[in-house]
Amino acid sequence: MAELQLKSLVKTYGNGFKAVHGIDLDVKEGEFMVLVGPSGCAKSTTLRMIAGLETITGGEVRIGDRVVNDLVPGKRGIAMVFQNYALYPHMKVRRNLGFGLQLRRTPKDQIEAATNEVSGVLEIEELLDRLPKQLSGGQAQRVALGRALIKQPEVFLFDEPLSNLDAKLRASMRVRITDLHQRLRQEGRPATVVYVTHDQVEAMTMGDRICVMKDGYIMQVADPETLYERPANAFVAGFIGMPEMNLFPAVLTREGNIPCLTADGQTIKVTDGLSHRITTGDGPVTFGIRPQQLHVVAPGTDGAFTATISHIEFMGHEINLHVRLGDAQLVAVVPTDSFDTHFARGDRVGLRPSGSHVHLFDAETGENVSLGQGSN
Amino acid sequence: MAELQLKSLVKTYGNGFKAVHGIDLDVKEGEFMVLVGPSGCAKSTTLRMIAGLETITGGEVRIGDRVVNDLVPGKRGIAMVFQNYALYPHMKVRRNLGFGLQLRRTPKDQIEAATNEVSGVLEIEELLDRLPKQLSGGQAQRVALGRALIKQPEVFLFDEPLSNLDAKLRASMRVRITDLHQRLRQEGRPATVVYVTHDQVEAMTMGDRICVMKDGYIMQVADPETLYERPANAFVAGFIGMPEMNLFPAVLTREGNIPCLTADGQTIKVTDGLSHRITTGDGPVTFGIRPQQLHVVAPGTDGAFTATISHIEFMGHEINLHVRLGDAQLVAVVPTDSFDTHFARGDRVGLRPSGSHVHLFDAETGENVSLGQGSN
Amino acid sequence: MAHISEVNVQAAAVPPTEIEVKLRRQRRISATLRYGLLVIVGLIMIYPLIWMIGASFKTNAEMFSSAGFWPKEPTIQGYIDGWKTSTPYTFGHFFLNSLWIVLPKVIGTAISCTLVAYGFARFDFPGKKILFVTVIATLLLPNVVTRIPQYLLFRELGWLDSFLPLWVPSAFAGDAFFVFMVIQFLRAIPRDMEEAARVDGASTLQTLIYIVVPMLAPAIISVCLFQFMWTMNDFLGPLIYISSVENYPVSLALKLSIDTTEAFNWNQILAMSVLTLTPSLIVFFMAQKYFIEGISSGGVKG
Amino acid sequence: ADLRMSWWGGDSRHVATQEALKVCGEKYGHTISPEFTGWSGHFEKLTTQIAGGTEADIMQVNWPWLSIYSARGDGLADLNEFSDIIDLSNWGEAELADGSMKGKLNGLSVSTTGRLFVFNKITWAKAGLELPKTWDDLIAAGPVFAEKLGEDYYPFEAAALDASLIMTLYGTQKTGKPLIDPATNEISWTKDELVDAIGFYKTLVDNHVIIPWKKVAAAGNLPLHENPNWSSGKIGGTYQWDSTYFKISDPLQEGQELAYVDLLSQDGQKTPGIYRKASMVFSISKNSENQEAAAQIVNCLLNEPEGVAALGSTRGVPASKAARQQLLDADAIKPIQIEAQARVLDAEGPGIHPMMEFPDVRSALQDNLELFAYGEIDAETAADEMIYAIEEALEDIKS
Amino acid sequence: MGGDSKFLGLWYVAPYVIGLLLFTAFPFVASFFLSFTDYDLLSRPEWVGTKNYEKLFTRDRTFDKSLKVTLIYVFTTVPLKLTFALFIAVVLNYRLKAINLFRTAYYVPSILGGSIAIAVLWRYIFADTGLVNMMIEGFGGDPINWFGEPANALFTITLLRCWQFGSAMVIFLAALQSVDKSLYEAAAIDGAGPWSIFRHVTLPLITPVIFFNLIMQTVQAFQEFNGPYIITQGGPLKSTYLLPLYIYDEAFKSFDMGYASAIAWVLFSIIMVLTLIAFWSSKKWVYYAGDKRS
Numbered sequence A, B: 001m002a003e004l005q006l007k008s009l010v011k012t013y014g015n016g017f018k019a020v021h022g023i024d025l026d027v028k029e030g031e032f033m034v035l036v037g038p039s040g041c042a043k044s045t046t047l048r049m050i051a052g053l054e055t056i057t058g059g060e061v062r063i064g065d066r067v068v069n070d071l072v073p074g075k076r077g078i079a080m081v082f083q084n085y086a087l088y089p090h091m092k093v094r095r096n097l098g099f100g101l102q103l104r105r106t107p108k109d110q111i112e113a114a115t116n117e118v119s120g121v122l123e124i125e126e127l128l129d130r131l132p133k134q135l136s137g138g139q140a141q142r143v144a145l146g147r148a149l150i151k152q153p154e155v156f157l158f159d160e161p162l163s164n165l166d167a168k169l170r171a172s173m174r175v176r177i178t179d180l181h182q183r184l185r186q187e188g189r190p191a192t193v194v195y196v197t198h199d200q201v202e203a204m205t206m207g208d209r210i211c212v213m214k215d216g217y218i219m220q221v222a223d224p225e226t227l228y229e230r231p232a233n234a235f236v237a238g239f240i241g242m243p244e245m246n247l248f249p250a251v252l253t254r255e256g257n258i259p260c261l262t263a264d265g266q267t268i269k270v271t272d273g274l275s276h277r278i279t280t281g282d283g284p285v286t287f288g289i290r291p292q293q294l295h296v297v298a299p300g301t302d303g304a305f306t307a308t309i310s311h312i313e314f315m316g317h318e319i320n321l322h323v324r325l326g327d328a329q330l331v332a333v334v335p336t337d338s339f340d341t342h343f344a345r346g347d348r349v350g351l352r353p354s355g356s357h358v359h360l361f362d363a364e365t366g367e368n369v370s371l372g373q374g375s376n
Numbered sequence C: 001m002a003h004i005s006e007v008n009v010q011a012a013a014v015p016p017t018e019i020e021v022k023l024r025r026q027r028r029i030s031a032t033l034r035y036g037l038l039v040i041v042g043l044i045m046i047y048p049l050i051w052m053i054g055a056s057f058k059t060n061a062e063m064f065s066s067a068g069f070w071p072k073e074p075t076i077q078g079y080i081d082g083w084k085t086s087t088p089y090t091f092g093h094f095f096l097n098s099l100w101i102v103l104p105k106v107i108g109t110a111i112s113c114t115l116v117a118y119g120f121a122r123f124d125f126p127g128k129k130i131l132f133v134t135v136i137a138t139l140l141l142p143n144v145v146t147r148i149p150q151y152l153l154f155r156e157l158g159w160l161d162s163f164l165p166l167w168v169p170s171a172f173a174g175d176a177f178f179v180f181m182v183i184q185f186l187r188a189i190p191r192d193m194e195e196a197a198r199v200d201g202a203s204t205l206q207t208l209i210y211i212v213v214p215m216l217a218p219a220i221i222s223v224c225l226f227q228f229m230w231t232m233n234d235f236l237g238p239l240i241y242i243s244s245v246e247n248y249p250v251s252l253a254l255k256l257s258i259d260t261t262e263a264f265n266w267n268q269i270l271a272m273s274v275l276t277l278t279p280s281l282i283v284f285f286m287a288q289k290y291f292i293e294g295i296s297s298g299g300v301k302g
Numbered sequence D: 001a002d003l004r005m006s007w008w009g010g011d012s013r014h015v016a017t018q019e020a021l022k023v024c025g026e027k028y029g030h031t032i033s034p035e036f037t038g039w040s041g042h043f044e045k046l047t048t049q050i051a052g053g054t055e056a057d058i059m060q061v062n063w064p065w066l067s068i069y070s071a072r073g074d075g076l077a078d079l080n081e082f083s084d085i086i087d088l089s090n091w092g093e094a095e096l097a098d099g100s101m102k103g104k105l106n107g108l109s110v111s112t113t114g115r116l117f118v119f120n121k122i123t124w125a126k127a128g129l130e131l132p133k134t135w136d137d138l139i140a141a142g143p144v145f146a147e148k149l150g151e152d153y154y155p156f157e158a159a160a161l162d163a164s165l166i167m168t169l170y171g172t173q174k175t176g177k178p179l180i181d182p183a184t185n186e187i188s189w190t191k192d193e194l195v196d197a198i199g200f201y202k203t204l205v206d207n208h209v210i211i212p213w214k215k216v217a218a219a220g221n222l223p224l225h226e227n228p229n230w231s232s233g234k235i236g237g238t239y240q241w242d243s244t245y246f247k248i249s250d251p252l253q254e255g256q257e258l259a260y261v262d263l264l265s266q267d268g269q270k271t272p273g274i275y276r277k278a279s280m281v282f283s284i285s286k287n288s289e290n291q292e293a294a295a296q297i298v299n300c301l302l303n304e305p306e307g308v309a310a311l312g313s314t315r316g317v318p319a320s321k322a323a324r325q326q327l328l329d330a331d332a333i334k335p336i337q338i339e340a341q342a343r344v345l346d347a348e349g350p351g352i353h354p355m356m357e358f359p360d361v362r363s364a365l366q367d368n369l370e371l372f373a374y375g376e377i378d379a380e381t382a383a384d385e386m387i388y389a390i391e392e393a394l395e396d397i398k399s
Numbered sequence E: 001m002g003g004d005s006k007f008l009g010l011w012y013v014a015p016y017v018i019g020l021l022l023f024t025a026f027p028f029v030a031s032f033f034l035s036f037t038d039y040d041l042l043s044r045p046e047w048v049g050t051k052n053y054e055k056l057f058t059r060d061r062t063f064d065k066s067l068k069v070t071l072i073y074v075f076t077t078v079p080l081k082l083t084f085a086l087f088i089a090v091v092l093n094y095r096l097k098a099i100n101l102f103r104t105a106y107y108v109p110s111i112l113g114g115s116i117a118i119a120v121l122w123r124y125i126f127a128d129t130g131l132v133n134m135m136i137e138g139f140g141g142d143p144i145n146w147f148g149e150p151a152n153a154l155f156t157i158t159l160l161r162c163w164q165f166g167s168a169m170v171i172f173l174a175a176l177q178s179v180d181k182s183l184y185e186a187a188a189i190d191g192a193g194p195w196s197i198f199r200h201v202t203l204p205l206i207t208p209v210i211f212f213n214l215i216m217q218t219v220q221a222f223q224e225f226n227g228p229y230i231i232t233q234g235g236p237l238k239s240t241y242l243l244p245l246y247i248y249d250e251a252f253k254s255f256d257m258g259y260a261s262a263i264a265w266v267l268f269s270i271i272m273v274l275t276l277i278a279f280w281s282s283k284k285w286v287y288y289a290g291d292k293r294s
Ligand SMILES: Nc1ncnc2c1ncn2[C@@H]1O[C@H](COP(=O)(O)OP(=O)(O)OP(=O)(O)O)[C@@H](O)[C@H]1O
Pocket: A013, A014, A015, A017, A019, A037, A038, A039, A040, A041, A042, A043, A044, A045, A046, A198
């Protein structure tokens, strides 16, 4: 296992399109790094440059202490798991697993031993003599995992490995992969992983650290809690969390030490836990608050905006309350138990943001300007 | 707009496979009915019989006061939105919208007026001169919606219209469709809708009523709350709700009036709100409790099972705690705020089900035997 | 919508409703019409073949007296005479010659087309666009234009009266149609498997051999089949390049028996025609799936 | 030496020739590998071979091709140089001249062939008529056939090449001149003479003597020997090479019988106008490394008893006197063949220009006659066009 | 890919490049050169400048005629054959039993191709007393002079080629089967009948394949040789004397290689021009599904 370093990595495609704009990323030995971001943000491009499947336009990729830019994929000491499994359709599972070793002229008995071990770990022993087309999606994905595992590579690369599975299977594979990663770590052979996904649940639950990308730039690299609690900018804030964080323009003023925020002509004071975090002066900002931190109160309550209900979604245990505040569309998540069932579309409600969870972002750059000293 | 009735509808496919086993369903005028169920449960088959895309083997379909069994699809007064949009790829959006009207020899100017109106409602005016391949998924889906809307049909049929979209878009399209439905209702021209999905979130949030299907049978037809709170059987209970309800075998005994449940050798008393609902005698049952209603307490607490943590998933605002209780794998959802961060894999915890939310199902038939008098 | 999704309703336990009876009748009429049309057209299509086989068993006198295919006095004399041929060799010898022309040609074609198609479909290299245009242009180029200089070329190389002029161009991916076909096929195959193989440590050539070729098998088989048939039936090539009777393939040997300068035996010619076409027909009927696949992949994915 | 010999032909010729080569080869200690094909494509093949210098040592060459392969006499070996090996005395002056280009003997005539009239005795008898001797007899027979035997009976047939040859024959008889003068390479007929000859074709059609061109085409341009009307005797006669006797007689139905007659004549004709030529010649490649050995084989095939016996009459009645005599003595030639050959050799006619066998000239005659037959152009125009096209063709060889 | 030379692909196409230069490009250029010479194969080619072309365009009436019938032939055969192929493909495109059987049977004529037996049979079928006329008379019509009338003779060859519609049909069929069924359903729900669906959905969607077939068949038709060569020998009145036949005669009967090359080049130019026009016009009527990966 080895460390992986990207240094000012640049990718310009043949058609002149610049997909990756010089990114830097260090993945520590044994770390599970998730690359996440919306479609087209160059997650795959980055991963494929690491793998050697795309030529590198600029910068360098280091694995361990080697610059691998000019190595063919097979010599980089990596293994990769593809979104659609990419199992060799004409080979039995057994040969799919052993193919990489066979190419390295590993002796037959060693290949067999390795195959047995890996298939034991992934519980695919009974599948060894099947062809890929005889496998279900989850089974195929496990075989693909096995094919990566068996090579004992220095770095594992995953490109949306679960996105072809249905929700239930995805959840269980998610658990299986993280379990496997932890187990390898406990067994003293930690696996360095770069895992691409566009699903923030996967990112949050699997990654040691998460690298959020956008349009070929890195927006933030941090562990899940930090990303969730202290997003570096509005993009990360909006991308992570479900339903997504409410973001709307507001104007920051101060009344004494107490920050006041004005939106839709309404001004509220935010008392608890915000003031000492703000690192910007008065003026327009983007106000950010997660739906779970927006509490429904009577209209006109102090520290609460008054908004109009536009839509109520019953989610079982919770209710998503969609409201309109001026031009902005906000969502508040309310536990079903405490929800006033008389609410209807068009009703006015008060929405009080919990101060310690309010984020303010620079109106122009989107940078988080509420990360001051304190934690939240 | 009209009422839609299915009467002992049967479908046997050419290969002899009986997909629909005589189902009855009334969709009231202007009602939004969701058909939901796992893959292969014959949702599409049912919908396609209504549309006239599959021949009806038995029973009848009524739209308004007409039996439409032997009408071609074009004459049934329906419109349909397909999962993969099924936009005519060679026609511009404008013609895609107008094609149905054009076939009915509607005058050009009327087609244009209608196109403009619909594209205004769906905010696709700027897309009118694009080809479908130049549209994003969400845009294509809105055009598909427009194509249905423009025909002013008596019944709208949707077959998993959102399942090709990514999560975020799906959420916003969900809202858009329900909004549209409500708006039509307010404008006095309510739309009768049959909406097929396998996604329970869509079902819960969109449907006036939900029809849960399994293997060609209807399991329950009810409004979302009823379905969530009072599922008619274990299948519905497990199907609705996210993460899914914990269901595991237990044995019901009674200590006086207080029901006691034994699982994994542990017996707990369930005090509040269950006893008067039970409609079965002592014996084996399936115990059901939603993850959100399973509270984490100290191991050995009264009324709580003791289980082992197998996996912890950080979901942002909540944490999914996967635990093992004997052979059963349970999940408890814990708000992040109240979560003890020292918990780790392998720790023992107490899990106390909230009595008023416990469901008991007949161990054999799966029928809910805890629906007695009271509400929960 | 019975006319679109044609589903045969099995007689359900429920007695058929009026509608169902009506639908069924409609379907039966439409099916009858369709099958009727198809059968008639189909008969016209294969009648010549049937006629030829029948006629090869006719006597010469009967040959031109009726268009029917059933011989009145069947005789296998045509086959006997034809097999002997007028040469020191039997027809079998010529079949072997054909085989000896066909096999290296087919193998050369398969290997070269696969390599070249792989190069075109999976790599970027300078001049690729222009080269690909030449593939298409070659498809459109009438043979007459190049025939004479080609002959002169082979003369200079001293290859006349050998099989080299027949083998070598094919071994250099000379049949643009096949290259095109395999490229189209390859384009439809996702690259992930190949990328996986590269990550597994395979070189591009190993990837080609272990991964691409197995997946391309249907295309390669159909290339082989087409080349087999075309070469078996080819007349002009051998005619121009091969002069010794000893080296004649069947197509030339067949032509030998046909000479308008003296009375000829039609049944013998037809018998030999049948024999000549037999390998192609056998190959076709055994592997028609690949032919169809091959020919359609050339067009549909284009 | 190792030699190659190439020829075209049908099965019997292939078998006989290979046998002959074996015999002759053994006699002289050479091995000769045979290269043979059917007729179609042979010209192309031979030409490309000669162009490539890869032709066989001994070749069977169609007579008119000589002027293509060896216009100046140097394209093929000069057989005069081998007069010590080949006994040239077996051929007449004229025959040797036919095979010579610019004084070089490029090919030895294997056999001579000429166009003859042959009639179906039975059909004519059914019509109650004697076999015709003059064109007038033939023309008179037309209506009789139609009346007595039916509209679909005709006393004669001529379309395409045959029609243009009938036309040439008629004109030659009338003018006493060949259409093209071999000596001067010029057209020797006047336009009016040509118009007259063209018009004669129409006379034949109008009098129900021959089937109109269009109708012949309608039947698919069947060669005579494939034509059921010929087999069944509905066609009463034809004008063919004498060497094709078996080809046209074999398909006849039971009870039909053919007879050759002298060339039909017309009043005041200046010549019977026989159309006679060497049917094919044997040539030796100028590139051959063993020309002498090849000459030995040629002599063996054409003059020596072993070769002659082996070849038999598969190339027609031999032109070589020795061979002819040998076959006659051995009864290897059918009487009717001898009779036909005699008629060919006895009849008189002006020499034939090799151009008459060239595609350009043939199509000049045939295509315009066809247009005339279809009524697309009148005889005058047809004549003009013919003259124009022939002159253009002649232009090529003069240069 | 990373680590691969950018010339790697060239190695794979190298065989093709060599073959192209040697066996296509060189002869191609050589024949262009020949078209400016007088060359009878036996003596050296003699440079004559544009004489061949001059003759071709000013004096050669055979060429005029031949060009005319060639164009007529191409412009009747191609549409007829394609229409028929499409028609049968559509009929076959239902879930029929034995579809493979039919598909195979229909493909057989394409295999038999230029067999002599076929040509003989064709002469039979269309002779004045042949099968077709027998049938026409059976229905009370007047027999048609197929080979004798210049106007008809060409048509019999057209029919022969239409008879070999199998490969075009198979391509159509594959295209039809790849059309997304839900589009048909959407159209049916929009109220379209079978014809409307065909006209407005099916047809536009298979235009790429129509285009492909159009090009391939046109090129093939321009090269038609066997049919007229065996069946009508170019007649009557040169009404079936297609250009390739003329080229062949000039090259291998008159051995005027230079002239033949000139005609071949004219033919080639015509094909090229028509192809370019087709490609250009295809932008207007051919619908291409977006190709995700270039
Ligand atoms: N071969 C290519 N040529 C040109 N541009 C490309 C190519 N491949 C990808 N791109 C562009 O590069 C950008 C990044 O693509 P990439 O596939 O890396 O995105 P991604 O983050 O993996 O998206 P997704 O979540 O959809 O997989 C996109 O805008 C894409 O259109």
